[in-house]
Amino acid sequence: MSTSLRNRSAALAAAAAGLLVGGIALAFYYAPEDADQGFSQKIFYIHVPIALTAYACFGVGAWKALRLLWTRERRYDLESYTAIHMGVIFGLLTLVTGSIWAKVSWGHWWTWGERQLVLFLILFLFYSSYFMLRYSTDPGPRRERNSAVYALFGVVLIPVSFLAVRIAGTILHPTIFTHEGADLPGSMLLAVTVCLAGMLALVATLYRVELAGKRIDARLRELRELLT
Amino acid sequence: MSDYAADVAALARKDLLLELRSRDTLPAMLLFVVSALTVFHFALPAGSSARAETGLLWIAIVFTALLGLTRAFAAEREHGALDGLVLAPSDRSAIWLGKTIGVTAFLVLAELVALPAFALFFHSLSWELVAAVALADVGIAAIGTVLAAMAAASRARELLLPLMFLPLVIPVVIGGVGASVAVNPGSFLAFLALYDAVFVILCWASFEYVVTE
Numbered sequence: 053m054s055t056s057l058r059n060r061s062a063a064l065a066a067a068a069a070g071l072l073v074g075g076i077a078l079a080f081y082y083a084p085e086d087a088d089q090g091f092s093q094k095i096f097y098i099h100v101p102i103a104l105t106a107y108a109c110f111g112v113g114a115w116k117a118l119r120l121l122w123t124r125e126r127r128y129d130l131e132s133y134t135a136i137h138m139g140v141i142f143g144l145l146t147l148v149t150g151s152i153w154a155k156v157s158w159g160h161w162w163t164w165g166e167r168q169l170v171l172f173l174i175l176f177l178f179y180s181s182y183f184m185l186r187y188s189t190d191p192g193p194r195r196e197r198n199s200a201v202y203a204l205f206g207v208v209l210i211p212v213s214f215l216a217v218r219i220a221g222t223i224l225h226p227t228i229f230t231h232e233g234a235d236l237p238g239s240m241l242l243a244v245t246v247c248l249a250g251m252l253a254l255v256a257t258l259y260r261v262e263l264a265g266k267r268i269d270a271r272l273r274e275l276r277e278l279l280t
Numbered sequence: 281m282s283d284y285a286a287d288v289a290a291l292a293r294k295d296l297l298l299e300l301r302s303r304d305t306l307p308a309m310l311l312f313v314v315s316a317l318t319v320f321h322f323a324l325p326a327g328s329s330a331r332a333e334t335g336l337l338w339i340a341i342v343f344t345a346l347l348g349l350t351r352a353f354a355a356e357r358e359h360g361a362l363d364g365l366v367l368a369p370s371d372r373s374a375i376w377l378g379k380t381i382g383v384t385a386f387l388v389l390a391e392l393v394a395l396p397a398f399a400l401f402f403h404s405l406s407w408e409l410v411a412a413v414a415l416a417d418v419g420i421a422a423i424g425t426v427l428a429a430m431a432a433a434s435r436a437r438e439l440l441l442p443l444m445f446l447p448l449v450i451p452v453v454i455g456g457v458g459a460s461v462a463v464n465p466g467s468f469l470a471f472l473a474l475y476d477a478v479f480v481i482l483c484w485a486s487f488e489y490v491v492t493e
Contacts, residue, residue: 177446185434188439219468
């Protein structure tokens with residue numbers, strides 16, 4: 053990693069730390085306590101930014117996959133893989149934080165009535181299989197393209213599943229829990245926006261570090277193959 | 281365009297003819313779906329609702345499709361024929377369309393036995409259920425064919441296909457079960473049609489990249 057790259061990563065990491073600390077401070081000290089849920093609603097400021105960040109990662113992964121198929125440039129393969137890798141981590145965090153929130157709010161660790169959680173479970177299962185696909189296919193153009201097509205399936209599956217989970221709610225659960233009313237007070241919106249910006253900066257930092265690591269790994273493997 | 285249609289017809293005919301000669305897949309699917317329905321009878325405690333039975337029918341359909349899909353590229357793989365198909369002077373999406381038509385045909389044939397068997401064992405069928413099954417077949421076959429081609433290129437073929445396939449067909453199961461039991465089946469049928477349209481286009485456009493070396 054060159055010095056300028058390292059400096060940029062360091063700046064990004066500092067921005068992530070600053071924004072996250074600021075966002076959490078805003079969430080606890082500036083945003084008012086929720087009238088219904090009280091203090092437990094504070095997890096909203098972590099949970100929702102993490103969920104949106106996971107979507108962003110899957111979106112970037114699919115975009116890089118599309119670029120790979122389009123331009124046939126091999127570097128997009130690792131970029132797409134890294135973005136999806138980050139997306140799965142943040143997806144898992146969404147499931148964990150959502151589950152904690154469900155436990156505090158409704159007394160159950162899991163509730164099928166909470167649509168976002170169900171959607172993330174489907175996406176988590178789907179993208180976990182992405183790793184299975186990658187690890188069980190031999191490295192090469194074939195694997196790159198299969199992974200890319202699978203990543204594109206994923207980004208289409210997100211809205212389709214969203215719709216499916218939404219209409220599934222009408223079979224058995226006519227009433228649906230919603231946390232976030234459409235109109236958040238300005239102070240809450242500010243806190244959640246700062247947290248989201250911090251989360252995006254964090255994932256961008258992690259993405260850069262992980263991508264550099266994966267590139268070095270791939271390079272090392274190539275060199276080793278040349279030696280043997 | 282007529283060349284394209286002729287290619288597709290030839291490829292689909294090849295699959296159906298191969299199956300007619302070897303009888304590898306379809307008898308297995310038929311036997312599996314009837315066995316599954318029998319198992320479901322014992323899995324459901326006495327007095328279970330018709331809704332639960334309908335839900336299990338959808339599981340039977342999905343797993344029967346999976347059984348057929350694991351064999352979808354078996355002949356090509358064993359004889360290295362996929363390379364030949366890819367090298368043939370036709371559009372590669374024609375391979376996907378031909379194969380998807382073949383898979384859909386197997387699935388429909390299996391359901392021609394499964395649905396009457398379900399009506400005999402459990403309860404009578406509504407026309408919405410039949411329509412939902414028909415719509416679901418298209419989406420399942422379209423996606424399943426692309427995923428089967430991906431899985432065929434990997435080392436963990438039979439293991440990988442269900443892992444990739446099941447999360448993708450969760451929306452199909454939601455739409456199918458909804459159309460079969462909900463009071464407003466129309467919106468669920470429309471959802472299934474939307475799913476088919478979206479994934480058929482995506483699969484048609486992306487299959488080329490899955491099979492080219």
